Amino acid sequence: MAGSAEPTNVQALIFDVFGTVVDWRTSLIDDLTAYAARRGIEGDWTALIDAWRQAYVPSMDAVRRNPQADFIILDDLHRRSLERLVDEFGIRGLTEDDLSYMVTGWHRLKPWPDVVPALTRLKTKYILSPLSNGNVGLLTRMAKNAGLPWDLILGGDVFGHYKPDPQTYLGAARLLNLPPEQVMMVAAHNNDLAAAQALGLKTAFIPRPTEYGPLQTLDFDATGDWTIVADDLAGVADRLGC
Amino acid sequence: MAGSAEPTNVQALIFDVFGTVVDWRTSLIDDLTAYAARRGIEGDWTALIDAWRQAYVPSMDAVRRNPQADFIILDDLHRRSLERLVDEFGIRGLTEDDLSYMVTGWHRLKPWPDVVPALTRLKTKYILSPLSNGNVGLLTRMAKNAGLPWDLILGGDVFGHYKPDPQTYLGAARLLNLPPEQVMMVAAHNNDLAAAQALGLKTAFIPRPTEYGPLQTLDFDATGDWTIVADDLAGVADRLGC
Known part of the structure; x- marks a missing residue:
């Protein structure tokens, strides 16, 4: 044992x-791929999700290095990383509702x-x-x-x-x-x-x-x-x- | 309406x-009356419980007046009030286990x-x-x-x-x-x-x-x-x- x-x-x-x-990985790939198909948005969602997760530790480290500032919750770190990544990945035409749906994908994990x-x-x-x-x-x-x-x-x-x-x-x-x-x-x-x-x-x-x-x-x-x-x-x- | x-x-x-x-009142009266009967401890449990609850607001006010001190949780305020009250009510022979049982009565409310x-x-x-x-x-x-x-x-x-x-x-x-x-x-x-x-x-x-x-x-x-x-x-x- x-x-x-x-x-x-x-x-x-x-x-x-x-x-x-x-x-988180399979849940988000399934969720965002299906959402993007419904909305007609093109993108490499698997690559974006992997990059999103890779941004996780550095984004928390940035909070940790600045203890005098207000704590930033993970929903907000997810949003900031996503805004950068959709630009890097050349994903265009996302509305505020699209970004909000994607960030709350982390609330819908299986x-x-x-x-x-x-x-x-x-x-x-x-x-x-x-x-x-x-x-x-x-x-x-x-x-x-x-x-x-x-x-x-x-x-x-x-x-x-x-x-x-x-x-x-x-x-x-x-x-x-x-x-x-x-x-x-x-x-x-x-x-x-x-x-x-x-x-x-x-x-x-x-x-x-x-x-x-x-x-x-x-x-x-x-x-x-x-x-x-x-x-x-x-x-x-x-x-x-x- | x-x-x-x-x-x-x-x-x-x-x-x-x-x-x-x-x-809280009926729950604690039932719980402590039965416990005291099993343990053979005499006391006016209804009066003690009413007094215990009356100590609640003043005990929190004391915490509020001293914001520089560490916050004191309610379990600990309950314990402090109880120690004073059993003395005032002349209840004798309580062990540490008895006091702990009584304080955790607040965890067993119906x-x-x-x-x-x-x-x-x-x-x-x-x-x-x-x-x-x-x-x-x-x-x-x-x-x-x-x-x-x-x-x-x-x-x-x-x-x-x-x-x-x-x-x-x-x-x-x-x-x-x-x-x-x-x-x-x-x-x-x-x-x-x-x-x-x-x-x-x-x-x-x-x-x-x-x-x-x-x-x-x-x-x-x-x-x-x-x-x-x-x-x-x-x-x-x-x-x-x-």
């Missing part, structure tokens, strides 16, 4: 969302097939929350669209910080009124778990080897000494006795 | 909790009978959240115990402020990514609605005439020009077309 230790006394599970819970049944099992014993760089409004609308049975919603704008800033992991434990060791971070990204583990949280890794499609280079396997390593969220529920 | 205007374009409903959603069916209806069309002076951990555990189908949880500790501070109402609208006029505050307390209305939120009043038992002096009726006035949450759902 993978994983170094049985978790003890965990009360709450907090989840990375983009990639771990939802398949979960991986194991997610809803496993969360439903885990919810019987644990407090469940996203801990995502998405903003609360984005995550709330995604949960309603996708039927994600969270108990509460924690996003970057609750803390005014993006992961992996410590304020996010420790802020989640604080709002849950739990010591970090009673909170388990669940993610398909080793770097997210490393940041959580360094602050005392428990960790669970599941691989999502198709998250980035042909561009995936990382996170095919667990690279750290995580509390649980499983094939998917059903395996996490198994290991936690749900 | 009561209420001055039909709500338009409301996207989210935020709810006062203590009194509006849950019957909803009024109209609440869960009406929230279930409202959830099909609206984002639903508490906006309570309770802390997120308290409200999350209450929701799991009582089956309250919130989409997200907003408590005083998210904002570092207690209602009626404007940071709470406006902070809720900000985290929901909505202008205040697309958010409706639902409460059994006219003063809560007045604070929300002054900031541009929509408002819904329902009476809870037995909230304070024989001590109730206020809020038998709507005293402001609220968007909706209904007999209970089922009536709010009716008015909102759910």
Whole structure:
């Protein structure tokens, strides 16, 4: 059995969302390709979506480097990146409604097939929350669209910080009124778990080897000494006795 | 029909909790009376609970008067008030476990009978959240115990402020990514609605005439020009077309 230790006394599970819970790439390719066909807009949507996601980390880093400024929520970072990219990709004729539809594509992402049944099992014993760089409004609308049975919603704008800033992991434990060791971070990204583990949280890794499609280079396997390593969220529920 | 205007374009409903959603007085009297009987502890639990609730507003005011200090969550204010009151009421022999059980009584409060069916209806069309002076951990555990189908949880500790501070109402609208006029505050307390209305939120009043038992002096009726006035949450759902 993978994983170094049985978790003890965990009360709450907090989840990375983009990639771990939802398949952002396939969801957006399907959504925007169909939308563009209806609207008669031409473009390489797969390439645009891959570039959009590549803009994600640099856009959060820019917020992090300027802590005196107001925090910028992910919806707004998505919008700024998109405006630049449609220009770079030579996509023309987009209206304000088109841009708004595309940005809210991140509110309509579909979960991986194991997610809803496993969360439903885990919810019987644990407090469940996203801990995502998405903003609360984005995550709330995604949960309603996708039927994600969270108990509460924690996003970057609750803390005014993006992961992996410590304020996010420790802020989640604080709002849950739990010591970090009673909170388990669940993610398909080793770097997210490393940041959580360094602050005392428990960790669970599941691989999502198709998250980035042909561009995936990382996170095919667990690279750290995580509390649980499983094939998917059903395996996490198994290991936690749900 | 009561209420001055039909709500338009409301996207989210935020709810006062203590009194509006849950019957704190009957719940705590039943819970602590049964617990004390099992433990063989003597005391006037009804009087203690009424005094405990009377300590609520002054305890938050003390936090509000000292904004430079760290915010104190409601669980901790409840604990401090309880320690003083058990001494004043001459209740002896309480262990740490007893005090902890009593404080977490606020996590085990029961909803009024109209609440869960009406929230279930409202959830099909609206984002639903508490906006309570309770802390997120308290409200999350209450929701799991009582089956309250919130989409997200907003408590005083998210904002570092207690209602009626404007940071709470406006902070809720900000985290929901909505202008205040697309958010409706639902409460059994006219003063809560007045604070929300002054900031541009929509408002819904329902009476809870037995909230304070024989001590109730206020809020038998709507005293402001609220968007909706209904007999209970089922009536709010009716008015909102759910």
